[in-house]
Amino acid sequence: MKTLEETELCFPQLLNSSCRKPIRPQFDTMIYILLPFGSLLTAALNLLVIISISHFKQLHTPTNLLILSLAVSDFFMGLHMFLTIMLIDGCWFLGDLMCTLHGYLGYVIASASVGTMVLISVDRYVAICHPLQYSSEITQTRVQVCVCLCWICSVIFQGLILKDALKQPGRYHSCIGECILFINYIAVLVDLTFSFIVPITVIVVLYMRIFVVAVSQARAMWSHIAAVTQSGKVTAKKSEMKAARTLGVVVVLFLICLCPYYCVELTGQNNLINDSSAAFVLCLYYFNSCLNPVVYAFCYPWLRKSIKLLVTFKILQPDSSELNIL
Numbered sequence: 001m002k003t004l005e006e007t008e009l010c011f012p013q014l015l016n017s018s019c020r021k022p023i024r025p026q027f028d029t030m031i032y033i034l035l036p037f038g039s040l041l042t043a044a045l046n047l048l049v050i051i052s053i054s055h056f057k058q059l060h061t062p063t064n065l066l067i068l069s070l071a072v073s074d075f076f077m078g079l080h081m082f083l084t085i086m087l088i089d090g091c092w093f094l095g096d097l098m099c100t101l102h103g104y105l106g107y108v109i110a111s112a113s114v115g116t117m118v119l120i121s122v123d124r125y126v127a128i129c130h131p132l133q134y135s136s137e138i139t140q141t142r143v144q145v146c147v148c149l150c151w152i153c154s155v156i157f158q159g160l161i162l163k164d165a166l167k168q169p170g171r172y173h174s175c176i177g178e179c180i181l182f183i184n185y186i187a188v189l190v191d192l193t194f195s196f197i198v199p200i201t202v203i204v205v206l207y208m209r210i211f212v213v214a215v216s217q218a219r220a221m222w223s224h225i226a227a228v229t230q231s232g233k234v235t236a237k238k239s240e241m242k243a244a245r246t247l248g249v250v251v252v253l254f255l256i257c258l259c260p261y262y263c264v265e266l267t268g269q270n271n272l273i274n275d276s277s278a279a280f281v282l283c284l285y286y287f288n289s290c291l292n293p294v295v296y297a298f299c300y301p302w303l304r305k306s307i308k309l310l311v312t313f314k315i316l317q318p319d320s321s322e323l324n325i326l
Contacts, residue, residue: 008020008021009021009177010091010092010093010175010176010177011091011176011177017175017176018175018176018177019091019174019175019176019177019178021091035081035082035084035283036082038081038283038286038287038290039078039079039081039082039084039286040078040082041078041290042074042075042077042078042081042286042289042290043075043078043079043082044078045290045293045294046071046072046074046075046078046289046292046293047075048293048303048306048307048310049067049068049071049292049293049296049303050068050071050072050075051306051310051315052302052303052306052307052310053065053067053068053071054068055306055315055320055321056302056306056321056323056325057321057322058302058322058323058324058325058326059302059306059325059326060140061140062123062138062139062140062142062143063120063123063124063127065140065143065144065147066116066119066120066123066143066147067120067296069112069116069119069147069150069151070113070116070117070120070250070292071292071293073109073112073113073116073289074113074289074290074292074293075289076105076109077109077113077285077286077289078286078289078290080102080105080106080109080286081286081289083102084102084286091177092177092178092179093177095170096169096170096173097169097170099169099170099179099181100162100165100166100169100170100181102179103162103165103179103181104158104159104162104165104166104181107158107161107162107191108154108155108158109154110195110261110285111154111157111158111195112150112151112154113254114195114196114199114200114258115150115151115153115154115199116147116150117199117203117251117254118199118202118203119143119146119147119150120250120251121202121203121206121207121210121251122206123138123143124206124207124210125206125207125209125210126138128210128213128214129209129210129213157194157195158191161183161187161190161191162181162183162187164182164184165181165182165183192262195262196258196262200255200258203251203255207251249295249299250292250295253288253291253292253295254288254292256288257284257285257287257288257291258285258288260281260284260285261281261284261285263281302325302326305325306325309323309325
């Protein structure tokens with residue numbers, strides 16, 4: 001029979017080098033029980049958004065392409081969360097290399113999400129504040145290039161930030177079964193600056209400007225000025241204003257869930273297993289990825305219509321991509 005000490009070890013056969021399983025409070029246990037359901041729900045909801053925008057040609061617009069990029073990052077976040085389920089017993093069983101890759105991919109996905117949010121803010125800023133230039137400045141090709149650059153830069157930037165950990169996986173592990181992604185303080189500050197402070201500042205400034213312009217245009221409409229205000233400025237379309245409000249909600253929810261994540265990173269608590277507060281903040285960040293498609297479903301009729309076509313398998317019919325769903 002196993003001794004009590006052996007049952008408390010991640011690898012009972014390695015008595016001298018195995019990590020001990022942490023004793024979790026009941027609240028933490030509930031979080032890890034809900035993780036499988038949350039990960040599958042997140043991946044499924046975002047997959048619906050990805051299929052909808054990719055399949056229906058009518059949805060191939062610059063703004064929807066940015067929503068598609070965000071849905072892709074949220075989809076991978078759901079899969080990343082599914083890998084985190086491996087931590088249910090407080091031990092990492094997949095080895096040092098997989099631990100490092102798991103952490104690296106998490107940083108890449110987070111960085112790409114922030115970059116996409118910046119692109120969404122720029123898109124809404126031009127659409128609301130400079131509607132005449134929108135069609136010429138924000139083209140499908142330019143958005144595609146920006147999205148690709150966003151993901152490529154995220155991969156390269158996080159690779160530079162985590163180069164020491166990628167070179168020697170498990171270098172800072174004190175025992176077998178531990179998963180700690182060590183980052184020196186300078187790298188943390190650089191990542192915090194370029195993955196949080198700078199992009200979040202840009203997002204906040206742009207949306208403050210959007211809010212001011214939206215309020216002025218609303219007052220103009222209330223004054224029964226149809227298309228052109230007294231100052232000669234052209235007002236944005238009603239659909240563009242609605243998109244700005246919807247994506248504004250997404251941005252606000254993103255900021256609420258993102259700030260605690262980077263606050264934990266700033267404190268240097270990168271242990272994904274043994275630190276309860278870090279685990280909770282990680283779950284909060286993952287939860288944001290599940291919220292985005294829910295917001296789209298409430299605010300975008302085309303998503304509800306496309307989901308109905310998906311679940312009834314009408315999407316498999318010939319020329320279904322040409323259907324009018326707007």
